Amino acid sequence: MSMSTDVFYYSKGGNTEMLANALSKELGVTAKDVSNDLVRPADIVFLGASVYAGSPAPEVTAFLKRNADKIGKLVVFGSSASGKTVLKKLTSAGKELGIEVMEECFSCPGHFLFMHKGRPNQEDLENLQKFARNIIQK
Numbered sequence: 275m276s277m278s279t280d281v282f283y284y285s286k287g288g289n290t291e292m293l294a295n296a297l298s299k300e301l302g303v304t305a306k307d308v309s310n311d312l313v314r315p316a317d318i319v320f321l322g323a324s325v326y327a328g329s330p331a332p333e334v335t336a337f338l339k340r341n342a343d344k345i346g347k348l349v350v351f352g353s354s355a356s357g358k359t360v361l362k363k364l365t366s367a368g369k370e371l372g373i374e375v376m377e378e379c380f381s382c383p384g385h386f387l388f389m390h391k392g393r394p395n396q397e398d399l400e401n402l403q404k405f406a407r408n409i410i411q412k
Contacts, residue, residue, distance in 0.1 A: 277410060280312060281305040283322030284331045289353040289394055290322040293382075296399035297322075297351065300406050308337035317346040320406065323360050324352035330360040335367055342371040349409055351380040351402060353394050380405045 279301050283294035294305035297320055305322075312319070319341075323334045338345070348368055350361050361379045368375035382398040394402075 277317040278314070279303060279318045279320065279410065280316040281320045281322070282308050282310065282337060284308045284334050284337075285322065285324070286326065286331070290324050290351075292394055293351055293353060293380075293399065293402055294320075294322045297402055297406055300403040301410075308333050311337075312341045312344040315344040315346065318349060318409065319345045319347070320349045320351060320409075321364070322351050323364060325354050325358050325360055328358075329363055330367075334360075334364070338364070338367055338371055338373065342373055345373050348373050348375045349379065349406075350375065351405070353382050353398075376409070378405075378409065 281294050281298045281301060281303055283290045283305060284307060285291035285294070298305035321334070323330045348364070350359065350364055352359060359379055359381045361375070365375040380402050382394050382401065
């Protein structure tokens with residue numbers, strides 16, 4: 275039996291969308307922004323969420339609330355100019371909603387203002403694809 279996977283993301287500047295599209299190619303699914311909902315339950319949902327003012331965007335937590343009953347495991351990925359992730363906050367939100375959030379997450383530098391120009395780059399995209407393959411094989 276093969277695992278069902280989906281890729282969702284929230285992206286203000288395009289960095290997380292770029293990561294989501296690379297991930298979707300690897301997994302053979304279409305990446306959708308979090309204004310969409312899961313159409314069927316998924317064993318693994320890869321969720322692209324980056325740090326905005328220290329937290330995930332409200333659209334990300336709204337997505338989790340709307341789709342909690344369809345998410346088997348949640349895997350967080352994103353980019354950040356600061357090097358921080360939203361993993362802790364999404365893990366807490368997941369606990370409240372009954373969603374298992376995997377401890378492993380993927381994060382890379384993201385271009386913001388004058389920092390990390392050119393990131394995510396091709397190496398970041400390839401590392402994300404490798405990360406996803408490792409998650410799926412577990």
